[in-house]
Amino acid sequence: MARTDLNTRxxxxxxxxxxxxxxxxxxxxxxxxxxxxxxxxxxxxxDPAAVMAGEAGAADEKFLADLRTRFGLDQxxxxxxxxxxxxxxxxxxxxxxxxQMSVAEMIGDRLPxxxxxxxxxxxxxxxxxxxxxxAASARQGRWGDTIISTFALLFYATPLFWVALMATLVFSVWxxxxxxxxxxxxxxxxxxxxxxxxVAKHLVLPASTLGLFFMAIYMRxxxxxxxxxxxxxxxxxxxxxxxxxxxxxxxxxxxxxLLPVITLAxxxxxxxxxxxxxxxxxxxxxxxGRLMFEAINQRDYNVILGVFYISAAxxxxxxxxxxxxxxxxxxxxRLTT
Amino acid sequence: xxxxxxxxxSAMLALALASPLAAQDGTPKSGGTLNVVIQPxxxxxxxxxxxxxxxxxxxxxIYESLLRYDSExxxxxxxxxxxxxxxxxITYTFxxxxxxxxxxxxxxxxxxxxxxxxxxxxxxxxRMRTYMEHVESIETPDDLTVIFKLKQPFGPFIGxxxxxxxxxxxxxxxxxxxxxxxxxxxxxxxxxPFKFDKWEKGSFIHLVKNEDYYMEGKPYIxxxxxxxxxxxxxxxxxxETGKVDVLPGGSVENFDVPRMQAMENTCITDKGWExxxxxxxxxxxxxxxxxxxVKVRSAIMHAVDREFAKNALWNGLGKVATGPFSxxxxxxxxxxxxxxxxxxxxxxxxxxxxxxxEKIRILGLPYGETWQRWAEAVKQNLSEIGMDAEIVPxxxxxxxxxxxxRDFDLAFTYLYQYGDPALGVSRTxxxxxxxxxxPWNNVSNYQNPxxxxxxxxxxxxxxxEDRKAAYKAVQDLIVADVPNIWMLELGFPTIYxxxxxxxxxxxxxxxxxxxxVWIDRD
Numbered sequence: 001m002a003r004t005d006l007n008t009r010x011x012x013x014x015x016x017x018x019x020x021x022x023x024x025x026x027x028x029x030x031x032x033x034x035x036x037x038x039x040x041x042x043x044x045x046x047d048p049a050a051v052m053a054g055e056a057g058a059a060d061e062k063f064l065a066d067l068r069t070r071f072g073l074d075q076x077x078x079x080x081x082x083x084x085x086x087x088x089x090x091x092x093x094x095x096x097x098x099x100q101m102s103v104a105e106m107i108g109d110r111l112p113x114x115x116x117x118x119x120x121x122x123x124x125x126x127x128x129x130x131x132x133x134x135a136a137s138a139r140q141g142r143w144g145d146t147i148i149s150t151f152a153l154l155f156y157a158t159p160l161f162w163v164a165l166m167a168t169l170v171f172s173v174w175x176x177x178x179x180x181x182x183x184x185x186x187x188x189x190x191x192x193x194x195x196x197x198x199v200a201k202h203l204v205l206p207a208s209t210l211g212l213f214f215m216a217i218y219m220r221x222x223x224x225x226x227x228x229x230x231x232x233x234x235x236x237x238x239x240x241x242x243x244x245x246x247x248x249x250x251x252x253x254x255x256x257x258l259l260p261v262i263t264l265a266x267x268x269x270x271x272x273x274x275x276x277x278x279x280x281x282x283x284x285x286x287x288x289g290r291l292m293f294e295a296i297n298q299r300d301y302n303v304i305l306g307v308f309y310i311s312a313a314x315x316x317x318x319x320x321x322x323x324x325x326x327x328x329x330x331x332x333x334r335l336t337t
Numbered sequence: 338x339x340x341x342x343x344x345x346x347s348a349m350l351a352l353a354l355a356s357p358l359a360a361q362d363g364t365p366k367s368g369g370t371l372n373v374v375i376q377p378x379x380x381x382x383x384x385x386x387x388x389x390x391x392x393x394x395x396x397x398x399i400y401e402s403l404l405r406y407d408s409e410x411x412x413x414x415x416x417x418x419x420x421x422x423x424x425x426x427i428t429y430t431f432x433x434x435x436x437x438x439x440x441x442x443x444x445x446x447x448x449x450x451x452x453x454x455x456x457x458x459x460x461x462x463x464r465m466r467t468y469m470e471h472v473e474s475i476e477t478p479d480d481l482t483v484i485f486k487l488k489q490p491f492g493p494f495i496g497x498x499x500x501x502x503x504x505x506x507x508x509x510x511x512x513x514x515x516x517x518x519x520x521x522x523x524x525x526x527x528x529x530p531f532k533f534d535k536w537e538k539g540s541f542i543h544l545v546k547n548e549d550y551y552m553e554g555k556p557y558i559x560x561x562x563x564x565x566x567x568x569x570x571x572x573x574x575x576x577e578t579g580k581v582d583v584l585p586g587g588s589v590e591n592f593d594v595p596r597m598q599a600m601e602n603t604c605i606t607d608k609g610w611e612x613x614x615x616x617x618x619x620x621x622x623x624x625x626x627x628x629x630x631v632k633v634r635s636a637i638m639h640a641v642d643r644e645f646a647k648n649a650l651w652n653g654l655g656k657v658a659t660g661p662f663s664x665x666x667x668x669x670x671x672x673x674x675x676x677x678x679x680x681x682x683x684x685x686x687x688x689x690x691x692x693x694x695e696k697i698r699i700l701g702l703p704y705g706e707t708w709q710r711w712a713e714a715v716k717q718n719l720s721e722i723g724m725d726a727e728i729v730p731x732x733x734x735x736x737x738x739x740x741x742x743r744d745f746d747l748a749f750t751y752l753y754q755y756g757d758p759a760l761g762v763s764r765t766x767x768x769x770x771x772x773x774x775x776p777w778n779n780v781s782n783y784q785n786p787x788x789x790x791x792x793x794x795x796x797x798x799x800x801x802e803d804r805k806a807a808y809k810a811v812q813d814l815i816v817a818d819v820p821n822i823w824m825l826e827l828g829f830p831t832i833y834x835x836x837x838x839x840x841x842x843x844x845x846x847x848x849x850x851x852x853x854v855w856i857d858r859d
Contacts, residue, residue: 052387100381117569187370187562
């Protein structure tokens with residue numbers, strides 16, 4: 001975590017040292033997450049052999065036992081854990097019991113779609129949330145503030161799945177403006193810019209649905225933070241010096257008010273991944289959120305652990321990025337590992 | 338009480354189903370693309386290794402078996418041109434079609450049949466390995482003749498040659514390999530009317546017309562897209578917005594069915610499930626007191642309002658079950674002891690029974706809203722006769738575990754019957770098949786030497802009349818003992834555009850491939 005420390009060295013050297021230190025820590029954190037998740041998922045009732053045999057409609061005990069042997073589920077838990085960790089540290093995430101393919105390959109196929117969805121939702125929510133927060137704070141107590149705050153409260157309080165279904169109903173079924181599901185138009189075989197536009201069209205509803213909740217959070221945080229900073233002495237000084245209102249807002253208030261928003265955005269990046277599970281399911285978006293949801297239902301252990309592994313790594317990465325962005329936004333902050 | 342609006346919707350739906358399928362007449366037109374919903378996404382399309390519903394649906398286009406079966410479960414030739422059964426019921430001789438090729442151009446011969454049945458499926462297919470225990474030998478005197486010699490007559494043997502049970506696997510690709518990890522599993526090759534083209538995981542599966550198909554002019558359509566849409570509401574939207582043309586049974590929640598059905602150019606049928614005969618019931622854990630008391634079980638049976646469930650939860654589709662056999666399963670007999678809804682009788686039975694206010698745990702089936710509501714309805718039914726009940730939630734894997742561990746009092750389930758009591762019914766009532774550890778055996782631990790003997794004998798009888806008499810006795814005995822609470826023969830409607838012709842024309846419905854489908858559009 002970043003903290004103010006005037007005694008540490010400054011400059012690129014300390015930033016690199018900080019990043020390296022954090023990466024070493026991240027390896028241990030990831031390992032701990034893997035072990036914890038492994039134990040957690042194995043503690044849940046049911047196993048993939050029973051689910052798979054159940055889907056086939058019937059199976060005798062011998063068939064189930066054969067499946068368990070094939071998947072290595074007949075080994076003691078500590079042996080299974082050891083085998084998994086040994087593979088994971090070599091970036092071998094194992095095979096999906098159900099799909100009979102490499103987990104790394106499965107995640108590799110799905111990750112771009114999730115990154116696109118969560119990335120667009122994240123940027124959209126951050127930019128619009130901060131803009132709305134700034135606008136609301138500048139109109140504190142007036143109609144504009146009330147309208148923006150009311151909408152933010154509405155978006156914050158409305159369940160994601162409901163927003164998703166309503167958005168589909170209005171924009172896809174009633175108005176027919178936007179596709180209600182999928183990543184691209186199946187069978188159209190678009191290439192080049194036509195493909196990009198097609199994907200963008202499919203992205204509008206899931207990305208805005210996923211982004212609305214987070215936008216509301218950023219808006220509220222930005223507004224509160226802006227109002228707090230605007231009461232501080234240095235802002236009064238700036239006003240006394242006769243600086244223009246816009247300059248004070250941008251350079252003095254916003255820059256300082258952004259720090260808690262950035263902290264929040266770093267933390268929320270992980271939550272956006274969580275939100276993607278629901279959004280990807282409702283909008284049939286072929287990402288890893290949906291992969292995880294299906295894998296949990298089917299107890300496809302290696303896939304679940306693989307997705308947890310990747311998403312934990314992403315969250316750690318986002319937190320690291322957040323700490324580095326801190327320095328850029330507020331030069332008073334120094335980095336220590 | 339059923340609301341009038343539900344009654345009207347149910348009546349409309351029943352009327353629509355009672356009418357003949359949308360005009361199947363006219364000259365078939367070639368060309369066009371069929372868009373179908375698939376849910377959940379199949380783990381694999383290799384039908385010899387995986388036999389879940391979605392795999393069967395897509396795999397049924399790619400793979401074929403020797404026979405197919407009409408809605409009366411009568412066999413028709415598929416890869417077999419003709420077949421003969423010896424009088425003693427021991428020898429089955431199949432003559433194969435000439436000129437059949439796998440999708441890679443290799444001819445299909447009797448050697449492929451022998452390999453599929455004796456090697457591949459005996460090793461990999463959960464049900465086939467049991468059926469194959471009845472086979473003494475498989476002979477292939479020439480490329481187009483296959484002779485199965487059984488150890489003793491096995492009545493249902495002629496009923497197992499459908500793609501989901503006995504798909505024909507190319508010997509030249511799989512012989513001598515590890516079947517489960519053969520790379521060809523990702524690009525399946527069969528003899529069916531459609532060839533595998535592309536699978537974009539999480540999005541769609543694309544099959545294209547098999548230009549070398551052995552039936553002149555078929556298939557009619559150029560290609561099929563199976564759309565993977567995980568959310569039931571989104572699947573309904575996909576149909577409403579014209580992105581898909583066929584919603585196989587179970588694609589949308591039951592309460593959405595009347596809305597879909599009211600759409601223009603929309604047809605609906607509950608046919609195509611005759612082979613599976615999906616029968617729902619509640620397992621009764623008779624190892625737990627007071628459920629070991631037949632009077633308690635009978636009281637529950639009479640307390641459950643199944644007609645209400647059919648109309649309110651299943652839109653009037655399906656039938657109230659008469660016992661352990663589905664009416665589409667061979668040797669079903671509707672004249673079984675009375676198990677109708679009768680709360681007064683239920684109260685009287687309960688008063689005479691050993692029930693002493695114990696809380697009954699109902700394990701619902703985690704297959705969506707309909708099942709959840711059904712568990713709630715049963716809880717209400719039980720409370721009306723003075724029984725205390727609670728609903729235990731779980732997900733699919735947890736449900737499997739709880740059933741395997743016998744950790745419930747009443748538990749919803751539904752199982753397929755595969756057309757014959759020896760294939761799909763006896764496994765859930767045989768005393769020797771009651772060990773904990775499996776959710777698909779005799780979970781209730783029903784023990785009755787008399788029915789065990791009848792089941793054993795009937796399976797091995799060659800004469801259908803003898804089998805009929807034996808199974809009639811079985812049904813009477815089991816229903817009188819009420820080891821389970823039989824609910825409904827489930828009706829899963831296939832919803833489709835009326836200009837899609839023949840989407841369902843066998844006992845397997847959309848699982849039997851779209852060989853005969855054509856699209857009546859200009």
